[in-house]
Amino acid sequence: MTHSTSSANPTSYAQANAYTPLNFPELASAITHINEEHYDELLGFLTAFTSLSSEDMDEASVQLVDIYAEAIALQIQYKGTKKTSAQAHNPTFFIAFTAPITQFSDLNTQYILLKQQADKKLGKKTIKLTKQTFLVQDSYKVSPNMLRLELTGSTLDVSNKNSVPVDEAGYAYLFDLAHNASASQNVGDKASPTRAHCYYTLRKAWQTSDGVRAWVDVFLHGDTPGGHWASSLQIGDTVMSKREFPEKTAHLQDGQALLIADETSMPTVARLLELWDNPIPPLVLCVTQELADQAYFDAVKIGTDKKNGDKTRQSTECQTDNNFMLLPLVAGKIHSGKELAVLIDQTLANYLTNHPLQIEKVWGALEAGTAKALRGLIQQRLGLERSDSVIKVYWRKD
Template sequence: MDTYTPIPDIDKKIDIIDHVNQDHTEELLAIAKSHLSQIKSLHEATIVSASVLDVFQEGMDIIVHLNTTLQSTKIFVPFEIEGELEDKILYQAYASIVQQGRDFSGAGKHFFKIIDKQKITTNMVRLTIESTTELPAYYPGYAYAFLLKTLKKRPHSGTLKANKKHWSKKLFDHIFVSLMKHLSSKNRQKLLQSANKDVRLYTLRKSWKKDKNARFHNQGYIDIFTHGKTPGSQWANELSAGDIIMSRSEAKDKHPHLSNGQALLIADETAYPAMAGILEHWLNPLPPYIIIISESEDEQSYFENKDLLVADQVHRVICPPEIQSTRILAIIRQITDIDVVWAAFESESAKTVRHYLRNQRQIAGKNNHTKAYWNLKSKRGTADDL
């Protein structure tokens, strides 16, 4: 029986396992599919689901559910590169997706025309957009990875959603993965940052049909919190009606765990659109505890719809980002019952709160979705690297 080297930092290991299982199911399925294809007895099986069971220095155990059996199959996926744990898993995902002839940067490009722009708080910009491809009918926390550039002319309708991968893109992806494998961890991070330096994730607040004859939801709101002179903020502030903006991929938040039990929701300004959507579609019979954070009191007007809030369970926190975790933990310690959590705010603060909920309140795994939406050190949109 093989013996593998355990990860000494247990909290870091669990953070990574939870993050991959909660937010990167497509990448995980690609890894599982790539590995199963090498096992002769299983290469024709269809994977129903996959999840990380454990992670070691040398690789990770993945539990795979197949269509050919009611039982699960555990496979060990060895890492192919040296470096940080995040790098090892990221490389496996990229290499598997490229091997399967897919585009690891996302499902394809989407184009949106801006038909209106307004400020709904001092720093929250709302873009009303129109798409010639289908928007989600409604999904709280659905986000697009926007390229920080604009087009002044609507692309031809045939190019509005590019699914077929050009040969040059395939070649670039293979070169990119090859570089990742041979670079040092430090230089690998520089390469990834360079590839993503002009991309930001912004949330689709809601969508609707332009008129009753529309075949699908083709208009919506994109709400963007602008802060300082960050590239994303400057891009959003310079946009105007008539501009065409483009996303290269999309992702939907995971929150079915909130349907039962006593929930806690936490959001700072960057996560307001996602939390507002969750509240509008609240199905749990128990109202949630809510912590709304902002650096300026003016931003709290985003949640002026009192129907979404139960007054005695809402805590409004005004503080600088550096002390988010201190203020949040002071409130959480006063809440007796917490079963499930959805939270999104600054990276280091999110880590502190996530570890407290896991280690002190025993809220872990699929019930503890406390995530980073941005990093104070870099002030870049999302801190999510995978």
């Protein structure tokens, strides 16, 4: 994709008339979602497709202000004492799509294409629109409400675009739930799912003498399409994925980290711990509805699979056999929203009162309403830069 001069430089609002407005009713919520959940990607677009340098963005923030048929509009908002007269009007940059949007469903495709191209320019891992097929070898519980699917799949050859990663935490696959429902229509033992696709995290993958083995851990919570899909799978079934998504954890490589997980993100945190390559072990705040599910971390050892094979040093703050401090929070019926965010913040505050850690980095993944409320609470409590505190949405209450 090429960008015109006008799209790579700040443009006045009047010049926006060159772009076609969109009137989709879903557009406002999409813009809000991108600003809240994909801020780092917006920064990536500016870095990849404009002449802005990292120094230009040091004391600035970016906001998606509009989406046109041909482009997205990103506004730079400068702050601090270095703001110049040229920056006074918060310049807007237009980043062109590969092809114009004609219906709302096109937005997802065009946004992914932008991200793929920006990541390539920046040398980052990105979304893969790749179909893969896995074979179910086993299925069993690893905690009362966590089901492990043991799969065999593609190759570990890093030169192969369909490779299964062994050294990434939080690598997610978009599984095609309808594939299994359709395959069993003839025997009539499964109904078509109300949701056709669902993301699940690759807990771990490794090479064996007869191929690649992978774990995908699925939290069984209530009456959900994904839970029914996972529970119904039998040894010998195939499962298909349609998209792959790498997690953003690079900021955790140094400094005292706090990891915040609920049942849906425990697989990511478990793999993060096994691959931990930071000399300071993290504090792990784990939120579960039931106490018994906290046992998920009992078998996890920090740094066991890190690339260089070195042992992570013992921290004076961490007194568990696993060499990381697990701070359990059993929330019971409080499983989402602002109420849970406040409970997490209070639990952290109580811990820090008695264990005065200086937390420098945060990674977490929770329900959408919880994540949104918790971001503000964590910012207020820890005062971190946005790039040092990543709190993701892994599921939505509806």
